[in-house]
Amino acid sequence: MDFLTDPNVIYLLLMAGMWISAAGAYVPGTGVAEIGGAALIVGTLFLLAQVATNWIAVIALVIGASLFFLLPLLKAEWERFAIGGLAIQAVASFFLFEGASVSPIWIVLGLLVAWAYHRTILRRIVEQHRTLSSTQKDAFLVGERGRVMATIEGRGTVQVHGELWTARSRSRLESGAEVVVTQQEGLELRVEKAKRLEDG
Numbered sequence: 001m002d003f004l005t006d007p008n009v010i011y012l013l014l015m016a017g018m019w020i021s022a023a024g025a026y027v028p029g030t031g032v033a034e035i036g037g038a039a040l041i042v043g044t045l046f047l048l049a050q051v052a053t054n055w056i057a058v059i060a061l062v063i064g065a066s067l068f069f070l071l072p073l074l075k076a077e078w079e080r081f082a083i084g085g086l087a088i089q090a091v092a093s094f095f096l097f098e099g100a101s102v103s104p105i106w107i108v109l110g111l112l113v114a115w116a117y118h119r120t121i122l123r124r125i126v127e128q129h130r131t132l133s134s135t136q137k138d139a140f141l142v143g144e145r146g147r148v149m150a151t152i153e154g155r156g157t158v159q160v161h162g163e164l165w166t167a168r169s170r171s172r173l174e175s176g177a178e179v180v181v182t183q184q185e186g187l188e189l190r191v192e193k194a195k196r197l198e199d200g
Contacts, residue, residue, distance in 0.1 A: 064088030
């Protein structure tokens, strides 16, 4: 399909995949954004393989976008350096294809959308998380009950308050087992099999 080999379409799909993946990094737990973003990126890489692609520019674009989205997430003081990632993304966008180019209009629009997406949505999410004290963060889900979604053999997936979380346990826990959160370490939970309420 000619539509899927259009440089502009491939560029927009790649950017969308990275934006969705960024959302997964800022709003962890569900796994939906992470899987959706990864699937879109993999699909876009397949399309890139069908056309004359400058892979160095692709790598530079991914690195630039990652720096722009992730630096502020890692440390507040690094946010001022994130604009450098956006600059790398901008330059790389012009050299993605050999013998063809992405429309400057789409590149500028993509940069503006990325900037607005970060400033109006992702940045607010980070600020909300940072308003919690470290004590609140550590105790956010401790004591809450959930259910094992994928068998845990050292590490697996649990659902707590309707959200999916990566979890670790010292013992094997079968899918469907009820668990209680004993510790929260950033984006990962420590769980153990929950005692039945009637057992105390």
